[in-house]
Amino acid sequence: MEPRALSEQETSTPSSTERAEVLARKLNTAVRDSDVKYVLELLKEGADVNSKVESGWTPLQSAVQADSEELVRLLLDRGACPHARKDNGGTAFIEAAMVGNVSILKLLLDYGLDINDHDDNGFTAFMEAAWYGKEEALEFLYSKGADVNLRRAVSEENEKLYKGGETALMDACRKGHLSIVKTLVQEMGADVNVCDNKDRNALIHVLREGCAKKRYESAVSIARFLLDPGGIDVNSKDECGKTPLILAVEMQSADLVEALLEKGEIDIDDADEEGNTALMVAVEKDDYNIAKLLCEKGARTDVGNLIAVANRNRAHNMARLLRQYHARVPETFEDWEPNSKRWRDQLKKLYQIYRPMIGKLKTFQYIQQRIQNTSQGGIYLGLYGGTEVAVRICRSTEGDKEKMFFEKCGNCERLLKLFQFEKARGYMYLCFPLWEKNLEEHLQESEETVDYKDPLKMIFQAVRELHSLGFAHQDLHPRNFLIDLGEKIYLADFDNKRVLIEGKNELVNSDLEALGRLVLYVLTRGSKPLQQVSTKDLAAGSPDYNEALDLVISLGARDDRGLEGLSKHPYFWSRQTFKFLKSIWNKIKDLQNRQAIFQAPNVTQSFPYPSWTKEVDPVVLKIMSKPVKGMSYEYKDDVTELLRFIRNMDEHPNRRITNKIGDHAEYFFRLFPELTMYVYNSLRQQPKYSHFVDIQDTSL
The missing domain is CATH 1.10.510.10 (Transferase(Phosphotransferase) domain 1)
Structure with a gap:
């Protein structure tokens, strides 16, 4: 059998596009290998210095990743674009922060880059330096004006899913970089209480990571650092409603549990979305030392079936401890149906789970119970003595001022009123009648x-x-x-x-x-x-x-x-509008010069229907002009005559006219839509006649 002959396509030379793609791949590979000589050869052969390969990587970005300042300079000299972005929006400058090369950062910054520029996931160079623990790069970027407390910007769609909002401090906490955390807080003024879009502060981030064994030691060190100076919110929660205390128990760090309990403002009986308190978690994990510490500090033992959990774990010492602190079977809740339709599921969840009561108020300050965001904090669902309420939580001093304002609103019909309030641990809980939606939501849902x-x-x-x-x-x-x-x-x-x-x-x-x-x-x-x-x-x-x-x-x-x-x-005015037009003729009919009212200097608008008799149905006009007591009447083309026509036709109904045009009011408003405002404004602009436009009851 003779060998198969090659096709024309197989024997033809590569197209210019194919050649450019081959050169681009070779150039990126050479850059990543830091092969300067080969890079120069490829550029001489015509390789595009701004070409992109998989995921949108350019040679310049690859040179930065390879930590080669020599190649970065070479490519920039040959026209490489420092503003080019990968498919994820990342730039060479952001990449340089990951590598931590300050010289390259300086070099790229000279090309007019925005130091707070971010990729599609919201990461800035400063955040990447914190994430990867590049302290020298972090300090350089800070010296050049990087925003320390900038929150991760994400798309509107992701923001609705509560993604994004993290800061460089949170990134350093998650990755366990203690020295970076200290630098950010002590030297750069990072705000420890900024929260991401899931309401998690830096302490929550570090404790969540600490549950993994490889992060345990660094998490304990960072958490202790954040707790030592005070000021950090120890009642913040993660997206599952877990407090720092619950997370510290999950980590099984007795030291952190003790350090958190030393903070007077902590709520030892706070629970997560499943109703689990710190003590319940300690019993579940059979951590006797932490359970004993919590019991000694006054944790409630009548929440959750603690004895049953201890027995299931065959933890006899734990069961003995719990009985010593009067553990008992918890109460059960009867089925309950809320009034609210929109918030039904969240309210039923709130009703069923355990929550420490604040006076007569039961509420849960976490993301799934939040119904509105404000610049002053979130608004949360609550039950006040069984009544469904919306709860705003603020510091007591601010709450006192707000309470004084709402007391002034007591006699107002359309201002939101204060239903009740509670105070606890330096906070004011302002309770309002629960609403279903706001006007923006209502209009967007209206079809x-x-x-x-x-x-x-x-x-x-x-x-x-x-x-x-x-x-x-x-x-x-x-x-x-x-x-x-x-x-x-x-x-x-x-x-x-x-x-x-x-x-x-x-x-x-x-x-x-x-x-x-x-x-x-x-x-x-x-x-x-x-x-x-x-x-x-x-x-x-x-x-x-x-x-x-x-x-x-x-x-x-x-x-x-x-x-x-x-x-x-x-x-x-609604239905009063037609009555108004009819009434004007009765008010002006005895005036000697009626038309002069609408021709006064104060009247700025000209009559919009100077030929109105030609616009009215001719049959209707003829019927209305028929002889009365042997005399016919010819209507003139001015506003007073039109008002007279409207009044006469409605006051002296005629079946033929009604059959012809239907409802009189609808007919005239359709035919003369500008008439009402012309008459109203013409009279209102004249002090002598402005009282003619007074309509007392606009609801009719």
């Missing part, structure tokens, strides 16, 4: 177009009530308007941004402008972020479009009516 007059009335009332107490809100964001099961709206200020007005009208005007944006946000169903929405987003031709537009413009124009007057704006 149908609805009339938002009632919600906006409640919003206006809430702002009016706050102003009447002498405060401007300064943060009228939809998340601060809370909606309960009955769809009632209440205004909250958990970020504590309110300020005393004290005669400063600019503060009131600022609230009114913000309220205008909020109205637009509501009317457009939250289709755009609050700060991006504009009047252009209002759907022209939609019901009440002209009234809504005028209301928003008035709110932003420092209108002399103020919030009290604007709360009676035509937008809120």
Whole structure:
């Protein structure tokens, strides 16, 4: 059999693209091997100095990883881009921090790089230096302005999953770099109480790692260092609700347990999401010494079936110890159904698990029980004497000030009220009636177009009530308007941004402008972020479009009516609007020069329907112009005549007209959508006739 002939493709020379890829792979390999001579040869052959291989690595990044300053300089001289990123967003500068080469960091920094730049996972060069224990690089980056307390930035999607938010200090704690931790805290001022997106501080991070044997010794040393100066929050929790004390028991470190118990503010009976206390964990692990220490310090023995666990472990000494401290079978809970629909599962969990009571309050300050984030801390679910509440936890001094403010809100209908409060261990627990969602969530969940007059009335009332107490809100964001099961709206200020007005009208005007944006946000169903929405987003031709537009413009124009007057704006009139138009003719019909009212110098808008008789259905116009008592009437094309026409047609109903056009009010609003605001503003702008526009009851 003759040998197979090679195909044309097999005998052809490589394409330019294939050759470039081959050169790129060879160049990266040569760089990683630190083969300077071969690198120069490949560049001479035409290898692209900025080519990328697997995972987006460039020759410059490979040179940094190889810790070759010579190659880094060579590649930069040949045009290598220091800003190039790998597939994960990493740069040569961030890579240099991992390697810890200060000379390369200096060299790259001269190319105008942002020292706090991060990759797609939020890691900065400073964080990487802490993670890999590169102390010299860490100190250099700090000297050049690296942000010590910068939290790991992640995508919005990952943030919703509570990922990210870690700091360089947390990274050093997790990797067991004691000297780095000391440098960060003592020399660079790292904040030991910054929390990641799972509410874990540095102490939680180190103790979680300490449960692994290889990290045990370093974890104990770092935890002791963090505890020694004081000031670190020893009641912080991980995402499973475990406190530092519970984690120290899991590590089976009696020294750390004792050190934590020396902190007076610690809650020895705090429990995790499964209801396990530190003593329950010690009994489960059959750690007699730690269990004895906890019992001596007053840990409750009537929580969890401790004797049964000790017997299961055949731990007779443990069982004897527990009986000595009066251990008994715990109480069981009857089934219970909460009122809240949204928070049902979390509330049932809270009801069923053990939690140390704070007076009459049962709450759990951990991520799965948190219902809202604020700049002042989280808001958590709670049960106060069996009533479902939202709990804000703050220091007692701050809590006293907040309590004083909420006492002023007692007679207000639309401001969030304080339900009850408790004090314990220097903290104030402020309890509020539980809400189902905030306005932002409500609008995002709404699928149908609805009339938002009632919600906006409640919003206006809430702002009016706050102003009447002498405060401007300064943060009228939809998340601060809370909606309960009955769809009632209440205004909250958990970020504590309110300020005393004290005669400063600019503060009131600022609230009114913000309220205008909020109205637009509501009317457009939250289709755009609050700060991006504009009047252009209002759907022209939609019901009440002209009234809504005028209301928003008035709110932003420092209108002399103020919030009290604007709360009676035509937008809120509902069914009163047609009655208003009918009533105006009755109020002006006996005036000698009726048309002059709408032609006064104060009236800035011209009549929008100068040929209205041609827009009305000709059959209807003919019927309304028929002889009365032997005389016919010809309507003129001016506003007063249109008002007369509207009044006459409604006051003297005609079946033929009704069959022709249907509901009179709907017909006129569809035909003359700008009429209401034209009449209203024309009269309002004239002191002599402004009282004509007063509508007392806007709810009808």
